[in-house]
């Protein structure tokens with residue numbers, strides 16, 4: 001007999017890649033767009049390959065990129081709101097309308113080293129109560145899971161503390177690819193060390209990493 005597993009809808013917010021990932025300083029603008037696109041593509045692909053993920057709903061105002069992500073198997077809805085948390089709340093309301101039996105989870109789109117095993121493990125731990133996954137730095141959040149009724153994300157500055165203060169449980173464990181969000185070149189290097197997905201590998205192929213490193217100082221290892 002198979003094991004019962006809670007089924008989720010993972011809601012992935014994607015700022016239009018053309019205006020996202022502005023902290024990747026030293027990377028030429030065109031390549032920053034390619035990287036932002038690739039991070040989201042790899043994140044969504046990993047979600048779609050995760051046991052316990054029944055649907056992936058991308059919320060973005062980039063309609064063209066939404067079409068690309070749809071071709072991978074994601075569902076998409078427009079952002080149409082004012083900032084990350086309102087966009088998530090709106091998308092989760094839409095998810096509830098479409099799939100009332102699923103459990104909603106918000107996941108950032110800047111996780112190019114995300115592995116389905118890590119996401120599956122986190123979802124299992126987070127299935128019982130409102131929970132969050134702190135990022136590698138420990139201050140931010142990469143994942144927030146709750147019920148439809150209680151869904152109240154607090155992404156932004158110091159979001160790990162904000163989620164904890166609101167009563168959410170921190171998901172324990174290593175979960176390296178799930179925690180390693182990419183905000184700047186140092187975190188990009190850390191994700192590369194873990195192993196990034198194919199879209200990000202391809203985008204990096206065109207990136208003059210050495211030049212970008214030079215503008216930020218020597219590599220950390």
Ligand SMILES: Nc1nc2c(ncn2[C@@H]2O[C@H](COP(=O)(O)OP(=O)(O)OP(=O)(O)O)[C@@H](O)[C@H]2O)c(=O)[nH]1
Pocket residue numbers: 013014015016019020021022023024059060061079082083084087107108109110183
């Ligand atoms: N749909 C939507 N997604 C957002 C919005 N703001 C941020 N995001 C997404 O939320 C996640 C975390 O955001 P950040 O780490 O701040 O990413 P970012 O805004 O691209 O990066 P910076 O320009 O460096 O702040 C990423 O997946 C972003 O694409 C928003 O207003 N709407």
Ligand SMILES: C[C@H](OP(=O)(O)O)C(=O)O
Pocket residue numbers: 084135139140141142154155156157158159160181183
């Ligand atoms: C969205 C935010 O991401 P950051 O921009 O801090 O990586 C957070 O961690 O809540």
